[in-house]
Amino acid sequence: MKKILAVTASAILAVTAVPGMAKQDKNPPILVDANSASAQWASAASQDLDRELQRMAVPMRRDFPNALVQIRFEVENGEPVNVRVHRQSGDRWLDRAAMRSVERMDNLGPMPVSYNGSRTVQANIITARDDRSFAVLNDELLTIEEARLASTGPDRTVIALNAGSMSAG
Numbered sequence: 001m002k003k004i005l006a007v008t009a010s011a012i013l014a015v016t017a018v019p020g021m022a023k024q025d026k027n028p029p030i031l032v033d034a035n036s037a038s039a040q041w042a043s044a045a046s047q048d049l050d051r052e053l054q055r056m057a058v059p060m061r062r063d064f065p066n067a068l069v070q071i072r073f074e075v076e077n078g079e080p081v082n083v084r085v086h087r088q089s090g091d092r093w094l095d096r097a098a099m100r101s102v103e104r105m106d107n108l109g110p111m112p113v114s115y116n117g118s119r120t121v122q123a124n125i126i127t128a129r130d131d132r133s134f135a136v137l138n139d140e141l142l143t144i145e146e147a148r149l150a151s152t153g154p155d156r157t158v159i160a161l162n163a164g165s166m167s168a169g
Contacts, residue, residue: 037112045108046161049123052101065091066133068126068141069098072158074119078108086122087144098125121159 067089073080083102085095102123111119124141128134148155 041109041112042159042161045105045121048105048107049101049161052104053098053125055104056097056101064127064129065089065094066128066137067091067094068124068137069095071098071102071123071125073102073121073123075108075111075121076119078110080105080108080121089127094127098123120154120157121161123161 068087069085069089069091070087071083072086073083075081080102083099085099089095089098124145126134126137126141128137145160148158150156
């Protein structure tokens with residue numbers, strides 16, 4: 001059975017860490033809980049992204065590549081705007097489909113005040129045909145996200161969603 005896994009791992013805010021992000025050979029992360037409004041917003045946005053990715057995945061293509069694509073966008077009035085590919089997957093169809101899925105998100109609502117003016121959101125989407133391929137790509141994503149969160153630039157405040165996983169035919 002072919003699996004299509006979509007996931008966004010990392011942090012809700014630059015100061016919030018996800019326990020699964022730390023690799024076993026590193027020091028454990030310092031955890032700071034996100035406030036409930038922020039966590040609820042990120043959870044709802046992630047669920048909306050999951051729904052849109054599922055709509056994209058099943059009817060359109062059966063031969064998903066093993067790939068990681070990162071889509072960035074801003075949120076204005078609860079809607080995604082300025083949707084763009086931040087990191088290409090190497091598969092133009094997947095990049096376009098991921099962008100369309102983000103553009104169709106319609107349940108974002110207003111962002112919580114706790115995001116302190118940051119409106120840039122990043123959807124990290126992994127497609128994998130098997131668990132081993134997913135694990136390799138997830139490790140790559142974790143490395144990328146650790147570097148992003150450790151940076152001192154504006155990328156540090158990008159909000160990452162946490163979509164779940166799905167399977168198809």
